[in-house]
Amino acid sequence: MDRLRIGIIGLGWFGEIHAETIAGVANLELAALCTRTPERLAEMGEKFGVKKLYRDYHDMLADPNIDAVSICTMWDQHREPAIAALKAGKHVFLEKPIASTVEDGLAITEASKSAKGILYIGHIVRFNPRYRMAKQAIDEGRIGKIVALSSRRNIPAAWTPTILDKIGPIVGDAIHDTDIMLWFTGQRIVSAYAQTVDVRGLKHPDIGQTMYRFADGASATLETVWCMPEKTPFDIDERMSIIGTEGIIHVQDTFPNLGIVDGDRLHSPDTTYWPMFEGVRGGALRDEFTYFATCALDGKEVTIGTPEDATAALEATLAAEESARTGNVVRIG
Structure with a gap:
């Protein structure tokens, strides 16, 4: 496999920026979108030409043709989708903060230790x-x-x-x-x-x-x-x-x-x-996604944006x- 098929969970303003960034990463394919708001889901599906549209992230995670997910929900809604995605064998790009409580951060970290996929926390700086x-x-x-x-x-x-x-x-x-x-x-x-x-x-x-x-x-x-x-x-x-x-x-x-x-x-x-060039985001966010995809595809350990560092x-x-x-x-x- 030379590309990850990735879905985005959460389509607020930064979820949209994630989609605009993924479009410029050679080893990522934006394959699915998920939000609970049907109008927003339809709008983003049309904008990015994505056919797989979900209102429940569990349905996205059940799709064997989705290799990875980007989680852009609010910080107090990170624990459940992150742990569910790891248990489903997906690679997970989780936006910072890792969670809204240290307890949730530790739970996500623990789930990543036995997961098939990698977990990267989006500390972009x-x-x-x-x-x-x-x-x-x-x-x-x-x-x-x-x-x-x-x-x-x-x-x-x-x-x-x-x-x-x-x-x-x-x-x-x-x-x-x-x-x-x-x-x-x-x-x-x-x-x-x-x-x-x-x-x-x-x-x-x-x-x-x-x-x-x-x-x-x-x-x-x-x-x-x-x-x-x-x-x-x-x-x-x-x-x-x-x-x-x-x-x-x-x-x-x-x-x-x-x-x-x-x-x-x-x-x-x-x-x-995340500067915009001809409709596609570049900069540090693109470098983050490239790092995430490379680690996942090459089986490399995540050493930047680890859940332990993010929880600290x-x-x-x-x-x-x-x-x-x-x-x-x-x-x-």
Whole structure:
């Protein structure tokens, strides 16, 4: 077999982006779609030319001609389809966060250990070339021992009203930087302290600011703002600094890496994660799917986006959210 026939479970905005990305991956074939909303299912089936359309993911998993699934349901709806897909022998690409509770993350991890198919968790930032180069420099010992890290991951308010009714900025976005910091340091996070700011009165606060302590004594600060002004000219303000005993690394993936001025305003669109070229997504998301397909087809072990790493990042961000609610430092492990 030189191609995986893959189905998507969950057709919200990011499920659609997954479909647009899969279309550009040579060893993947978008073979099936699943959502409970019949109008959305018909719309996406027509858009992508997919004939196998399901409203119940169990029916998709029963199809022997589906080799793999991409799960893009809400984070609190990951456990059941992920475990069912693994039990059905499918390869599973599960979007981050791995789950909404550590218990569910551990259950998914346990199910993957005896599964025929592989399990990959979609922590996309590991496929951003700037962070990959930073990791390479760290592994080469070029900055010595890491003693401090800081990150910023801020996005415009227009993106987030619907999202903030489902997930907050710490678990929703700072989990990316948490995962990267765990990857860079190779250390456990042992405590978390966080504060949040409610700007618009939505279900979850708009702003999260987090501090971590790592097992070896290193510290980290993470800023996540989901309410930058409407006229902000860029899609994301993303930065990270890694300070070592012998050097520093600074990652910046933000305005103005590309500037487009039109009749409306200055735009600086995403050029890294899922940029669109002639109707097909590229960037880090395509690299993720290529990695997933290659591991599945070649029988390789998943070493990036493992469920163990994803659960560690989830545990730390949930601890940070608990800290923000209680005002206390939360110990982990």
